[in-house]
Amino acid sequence: MRVKEGNKEKDILTAAISIFANDGYHNAKISKIADEAKVATGSVYLYFQNKEDILQKIFEDLWSRLYTELKSHLSNKNLSPAEQIDAMIDLVFDVFTENPDLALVFVNEQNHLQRAEAIRFQNFYEKFLDLGETAIIVGIGKNNFSDNFDIKVFRIFILGAIRSLLHTWANNPKSLALNKIRQSVKFLIKNGIQK
Amino acid sequence: MRVKEGNKEKDILTAAISIFANDGYHNAKISKIADEAKVATGSVYLYFQNKEDILQKIFEDLWSRLYTELKSHLSNKNLSPAEQIDAMIDLVFDVFTENPDLALVFVNEQNHLQRAEAIRFQNFYEKFLDLGETAIIVGIGKNNFSDNFDIKVFRIFILGAIRSLLHTWANNPKSLALNKIRQSVKFLIKNGIQK
Amino acid sequence: MRVKEGNKEKDILTAAISIFANDGYHNAKISKIADEAKVATGSVYLYFQNKEDILQKIFEDLWSRLYTELKSHLSNKNLSPAEQIDAMIDLVFDVFTENPDLALVFVNEQNHLQRAEAIRFQNFYEKFLDLGETAIIVGIGKNNFSDNFDIKVFRIFILGAIRSLLHTWANNPKSLALNKIRQSVKFLIKNGIQK
Amino acid sequence: MRVKEGNKEKDILTAAISIFANDGYHNAKISKIADEAKVATGSVYLYFQNKEDILQKIFEDLWSRLYTELKSHLSNKNLSPAEQIDAMIDLVFDVFTENPDLALVFVNEQNHLQRAEAIRFQNFYEKFLDLGETAIIVGIGKNNFSDNFDIKVFRIFILGAIRSLLHTWANNPKSLALNKIRQSVKFLIKNGIQK
DNA sequence: CATGAATGAGTATTCATTCAT
DNA sequence: AATGAATGAATACTCATTCAT
Numbered sequence: 001m002r003v004k005e006g007n008k009e010k011d012i013l014t015a016a017i018s019i020f021a022n023d024g025y026h027n028a029k030i031s032k033i034a035d036e037a038k039v040a041t042g043s044v045y046l047y048f049q050n051k052e053d054i055l056q057k058i059f060e061d062l063w064s065r066l067y068t069e070l071k072s073h074l075s076n077k078n079l080s081p082a083e084q085i086d087a088m089i090d091l092v093f094d095v096f097t098e099n100p101d102l103a104l105v106f107v108n109e110q111n112h113l114q115r116a117e118a119i120r121f122q123n124f125y126e127k128f129l130d131l132g133e134t135a136i137i138v139g140i141g142k143n144n145f146s147d148n149f150d151i152k153v154f155r156i157f158i159l160g161a162i163r164s165l166l167h168t169w170a171n172n173p174k175s176l177a178l179n180k181i182r183q184s185v186k187f188l189i190k191n192g193i194q195k
Numbered sequence: 196m197r198v199k200e201g202n203k204e205k206d207i208l209t210a211a212i213s214i215f216a217n218d219g220y221h222n223a224k225i226s227k228i229a230d231e232a233k234v235a236t237g238s239v240y241l242y243f244q245n246k247e248d249i250l251q252k253i254f255e256d257l258w259s260r261l262y263t264e265l266k267s268h269l270s271n272k273n274l275s276p277a278e279q280i281d282a283m284i285d286l287v288f289d290v291f292t293e294n295p296d297l298a299l300v301f302v303n304e305q306n307h308l309q310r311a312e313a314i315r316f317q318n319f320y321e322k323f324l325d326l327g328e329t330a331i332i333v334g335i336g337k338n339n340f341s342d343n344f345d346i347k348v349f350r351i352f353i354l355g356a357i358r359s360l361l362h363t364w365a366n367n368p369k370s371l372a373l374n375k376i377r378q379s380v381k382f383l384i385k386n387g388i389q390k
Numbered sequence: 391m392r393v394k395e396g397n398k399e400k401d402i403l404t405a406a407i408s409i410f411a412n413d414g415y416h417n418a419k420i421s422k423i424a425d426e427a428k429v430a431t432g433s434v435y436l437y438f439q440n441k442e443d444i445l446q447k448i449f450e451d452l453w454s455r456l457y458t459e460l461k462s463h464l465s466n467k468n469l470s471p472a473e474q475i476d477a478m479i480d481l482v483f484d485v486f487t488e489n490p491d492l493a494l495v496f497v498n499e500q501n502h503l504q505r506a507e508a509i510r511f512q513n514f515y516e517k518f519l520d521l522g523e524t525a526i527i528v529g530i531g532k533n534n535f536s537d538n539f540d541i542k543v544f545r546i547f548i549l550g551a552i553r554s555l556l557h558t559w560a561n562n563p564k565s566l567a568l569n570k571i572r573q574s575v576k577f578l579i580k581n582g583i584q585k
Numbered sequence: 586m587r588v589k590e591g592n593k594e595k596d597i598l599t600a601a602i603s604i605f606a607n608d609g610y611h612n613a614k615i616s617k618i619a620d621e622a623k624v625a626t627g628s629v630y631l632y633f634q635n636k637e638d639i640l641q642k643i644f645e646d647l648w649s650r651l652y653t654e655l656k657s658h659l660s661n662k663n664l665s666p667a668e669q670i671d672a673m674i675d676l677v678f679d680v681f682t683e684n685p686d687l688a689l690v691f692v693n694e695q696n697h698l699q700r701a702e703a704i705r706f707q708n709f710y711e712k713f714l715d716l717g718e719t720a721i722i723v724g725i726g727k728n729n730f731s732d733n734f735d736i737k738v739f740r741i742f743i744l745g746a747i748r749s750l751l752h753t754w755a756n757n758p759k760s761l762a763l764n765k766i767r768q769s770v771k772f773l774i775k776n777g778i779q780k
Numbered sequence: 781c782a783t784g785a786a787t788g789a790g791t792a793t794t795c796a797t798t799c800a801t
Numbered sequence: 802a803a804t805g806a807a808t809g810a811a812t813a814c815t816c817a818t819t820c821a822t
Contacts, residue, residue, distance in 0.1 A: 008781095024307065026221040030817060031784095041784040042819080046816065090241060111303045111362060112219065146386065147377035151370060153360060157383060160359020161352040167306060168351050176347060184344040191341065192387025197800045197806050226809095235808045240793065277784060392785050392821045414697065416611040420813060421712060421788095432785045435814065472735065500697045501752065502609065510749040539769035542620060542761060546753050547773060555738060570714020574734040578742060581731065582777030625804045647812095656798080674818095686791060736792065 009047040013061070016054045021101035021170075025055060025109045054122050057111060063124035065096060070131055072124065081139030082190055089189065090126050092162055093182050100170045107167035129155045136193065138191040146195045158189055203231045204242040206232040207320050208256070209247045216296035216365075217264045220250060251315050254351060255302060258319035261290060275384055277333030283327050287357055288377050302362035305321065312323055324350045331388065353384055399437040401427040403451070406444045411491035411560075415445060415499045429557060446510050448495060451528065453514035456485060463464055471582055478522050478580065481571050482552055490560045497557035511530030519545045536585045548579055594632045596622040598646070600630060603673045606686035606755075610640060610694045620750045627763035640698060641705050651680060655716055666724030667775055673717050674774065677747055678767050685755045693754035719776065731780045743774055 017037035019028045024083060034041045048054045070091050074084060096103035097159060113119065139145035165181050214223045225246060229236045243249045262311035265286050269279060291298035308314060328350060334340035359374050404425035409418045420441060424431045438444045452541060460481050464474055486493035503509060531534035555571050600621035604613045606612045633639045648761060655676055681688035681728060698704065716742060726728035750766050 029815095034784095041817095042783055042785095043781080045818070046781065098349050108306045146382070148315040148382045148386070150375050152373075153376050153379040154383065155355040156359050157380065160362075161356040163359065164351050164355020165348060167355075176345075180280065180345050181348050184348040185352065187341070187343045191343070191389070192383040194386070196805080197798090203807090224790095229809095237794075237809060238807055246792070261810070309796095392783080392819090419811095423790095423793070431813090432788060432815075433786055434783070441813070498795090501693045532741070535613065536772070538772045538776070540761075540765050543750060543766050543769040543771065545748050547770065548747020550752075551742045551746040554741050554748065557745075558741050564733075570735050571738050574673070574738040578739065578777040579734045581779070582773040584776070614794095619805095626796095627804055627806095628802080630797070631802065 008037070008039055008174060012039060012044055012047055013054065015059060017058060017105055020055065020058075020106035020109065025051075025105075025112060031033045052113075055113060056103075057106060058102075059110065059113060059121040061093075062102065062123070063121045063128060066091060067124040067128040067131070069095075070128060081135045082141065084135035085132070085190060085193075086186060087184065088135075089162070089186055091180065093166075095141045096166050096170070098177055103166045103170040107163045107170070110163075115154070128165060129159070132158075139193070144195060149193065153194065154193070161185065161188075169173065203232070203234055207234060207239055207242055208249065208253060209313075212253060212294070212296045212300055215250065215253075215304065220246075220300075220307060244248070247255050247308075250300075250304060253297075254308060254316040255296065255307065255319070257301065258316040258323060258380040259270035262319040262323040262326070263287060264290075265323060269326060274341060276330045276337065279330035279332075280327070280385060280388075281381060283330075284357070284377065284381055288361075288373065291365070292298075292373055293357060295368065298361045302358045302365070305358075324354070334388070339390060343388045344388065356380065356383075398427070398429055398433060402429060402434055402437055403448060407448060407489070407491045407495055410445065410448075410499065411494035415441075415495075415502060420469060434516070442503075445495075446498060448492075449500065449503060449511040450514070452485075452492065452496065453511040453518060457483075457514040457518040457521075459526075460518060464521060471525045471532065471534060474525035475522070475529075475580060475583075478525075478577060479576055483556075483568065486556050487568055490563065492493070492534070493556045493560040497553045497560070519549070522548075529583070534585060535583045539583065544583070551575065551578075559562065592653065593624055593628065597624060597629055597632055598639065598643060599622075602643060602684070602686045602690055605643070605694065605715060606680070610636075610690075610697060626741075632706065637698075640694060643687075644695065644698060644706040645709070647687065647691065648706045648713060650770075651676060652713040652716070653682075655713060661715060666727065667719045668702060668776060669720035670778075672715070673720075673748070674767065674771055681751050681755070682763055685758065687753040688751045692748045692755070693778040695748075708751035714744070717743075724778070729780060730778045734778065739778070746770065746773075 012033065015033045016028070019033050023029075023032075028051075031041050031045055033054075033177060035046050037044075044054075048057065070088060072089055073091065080089065098105070111122075125192060133151055136145060136151055136154065140147050141176055165176070165185065169176050169181060207228065211223070214228050214231060215261045218224075220226075221247075225239055226247075229239050232239075239249075245250065259260050265283060266284055268286065272278075274282065291301065308316075309340065328346055331346055331349065335342050359378060360371070364371050364373060364376060367375060402424075405423045406418070407427060409423045418441075421431050423444075424434050427569065436442075438447065438550075445578060463481065464479050467473075469477065484497070501512075514537055523541055526535060526541055526544065530537050540566075552575060555575065556565070559566050559568060559571060587645065598619065600618045601613070604618050604621060608614075608617075615629055616626050618639075619629050620748075622629075629639075635641065655673060658672055658676065662668075664672060681691070698706075718736055720732060721739065723738055725732050747770060750761070754761050754763055754766060
């Protein structure tokens with residue numbers, strides 16, 4: 001019997017991440033993605049509604065994974081608020097370190113996507129940030145963290161900072177050692193919010 | 196002969212900032228920019244070489260202004276390193292507060308531009324960041340600031356954080372009060388780097 | 391998959407000859423050629439790289455055909471030099487008589503093309519003329535033809551004369567009877583070169 | 586008093602011949618012609634109705650000059666028909682030798698022009714050819730020339746042959762010595778028409 | 781499911797011509 | 802007459818999407 005070989009949807013997504021990272025979303029050609037995925041141009045439309053749908057799926061997968069992994073990581077252990085913050089930062093760095101192209105797509109195209117009609121990843125994105133927010137609130141309650149800053153601002157603050165660093169790193173991995181970035185970020189964040 | 200009336204170049208730039216902010220660079224049409232500037236389509240090409248040239252000029256003007264104003268601000272007074280950091284943050288917030296469209300273009304398109312061939316704003320951009328770097332180094336020398344973080348990382352860290360916040364604010368000014376953002380940023384930054 | 395039906399490349403070439411003949415190369419619109427070929431505008435670019443590529447292909451086909459047919463015509467028979475000259479003239483007149491539009495494109499656009507970068511038809515064009523040159527040289531050797539003229543000059547002389555006549559005829563077939571042109575040309579050429 | 590210096594109309598025509606010769610009529614830009622003529626773009630339209638009007642004027646001047654000079658040349662002397670043919674050929678070669686750019690415009694653009702609405706040079710062109718035709722008819726009458734060819738055909742035949750040779754020469758003057766061309770043409774023509 | 785040839789809407793850019801000065 | 806800034810119509814070419822096989 002003929003076994004379904006490979007996973008074309010996955011192949012297309014992987015190819016798209018690579019092409020989007022290198023050419024940017026707007027300059028990326030569907031035919032090039034199809035070539036890279038070793039699939040016919042028309043086949044892309046069997047798995048995705050249109051070009052933007054591919055990008056949406058990439059972000060959906062990304063935030064779903066980040067949320068799920070963070071949740072499972074936090075739930076098992078009994079971590080202090082500061083340790084939870086560390087865990088979040090580590091997770092984000094780990095995910096993007098193993099896939100720099102994904103980091104580039106993330107930093108370059110998320111803004112673009114946020115003006116799109118349906119933001120399907122919004123759900124996981126918010127839940128991911130909510131986990132961090134909870135850690136902060138607990139930390140403030142325990143009098144470990146200052147209350148001199150707005151938590152909604154903080155969410156965006158930290159994510160923007162990390163995104164920008166990942167962008168610089170992904171574009172030129174040699175310009176900044178990733179472990180130095182990670183260490184500095186942890187210090188700046190935790191020192192920044194401490195009482 | 197027909198003599199230049201008004202300042203068409205300025206009109207086109209202003210229109211372009213508005214259109215780029217609302218439609219995004221790639222979806223922005225030259226004809227729409229020309230309409231908004233009350234100028235014929237072809238006239239755009241009297242003042243700019245092509246579409247990208249307009250975007251380059253916007254960023255060039257922006258970073259040139261930020262650098263020049265920061266420099267003059269710092270040179271006159273005798274500010275402590277922490278006050279200098281405050282001044283930088285205030286300046287960025289002030290510029291974008293008075294022109295939210297510019298903020299949107301800044302956050303959405305700077306990445307796009309950095310992959311372009313000639314990055315004309317690079318010069319002023321680097322000089323602006325160098326001023327901040329100097330403040331940090333002096334602060335560390337005076338034992339006011341920690342040396343637990345990498346300065347190159349910090350440059351990107353803070354700019355990315357602010358950019359992300361401005362993006363959220365410019366997209367929906369009501370979601371976050373700007374003064375709350377500004378105050379929180381100042382706290383997180385200064386608390387983050389302090390010894 | 392959707393499979394190539396008919397011969398779209400041929401249809402486009404035929405349409406292009408007609409449109410180029412009537413409107414001139416520079417005024418010819420790709421969309422009009424596509425319409426005439428009953429093909430979508432974009433399809434033209436599946437078969438040709440750009441507008442000039444179409445013209446190049448027309449000339450390539452033309453000279454390739456002229457050379458091939460002349461060669462096979464000369465090789466079989468045992469013709470005298472004068473008869474070979476006749477054969478060349480007849481061939482050129484026959485080809486253009488059956489396709490006056492092609493004659494018009496030939497006379498109007500060959501100069502234009504000769505300033506273009508890549509002249510793909512050059513090869514067959516030269517080989518065609520070389521066959522004629524050989525006939526002349528043999529005729530001179532046999533003391534049938536005069537040596538009072540330069541052969542390189544003659545090549546251009548005769549082709550230019552014929553081109554000009556075809557141009558007049560193709561523009562207005564009624565102004566000159568083609569058989570009268572053909573007869574006169576043969577006389578003038580052969581009388582002109584004879585000893 | 587301010588004396589009109591130079592002759593702008595003449596300057597523009599001279600510039601146009603140069604630009605048309607080098608870039609071809611369709612690629613020639615009015616602004617470039619104006620630059621070359623050291624005149625403002627708009628000034629071109631003080632002397633010519635539009636771009637094509639410039640080309641028309643070039644040909645009008647050319648054929649007017651050819652006709653006038655030929656006429657004065659023939660009228661004074663008492664030349665045999667064969668000498669008259671020589672005189673025509675010499676005149677054409679002389680005019681284009683002294684201005685190769687004009688030769689290029691002549692050979693490249695005359696066809697283009699002949700499809701235009703108003704062919705203002707037609708008058709002188711016909712009269713020039715009529716002078717030659719008369720010489721032929723006289724020569725036939727004197728039994729010097731053959732009557733095995735059509736005179737209308739011959740007109741076009743000889744002009745086309747010369748045009749083609751001038752084209753080759755003007756594009757690459759070193760490829761063919763002009764005196765060799767001239768000598769060969771005279772031989773081929775006179776030998777071709779003789780009894 | 782898969783293919784890739786075919787489609788045709790969409791747009792940056794050019795440049796002959798105009799016109800206010 | 803002269804200027805050259807301003808105009809805006811015009812078009813080759815691209816590429817996301819469709820669809821006949």
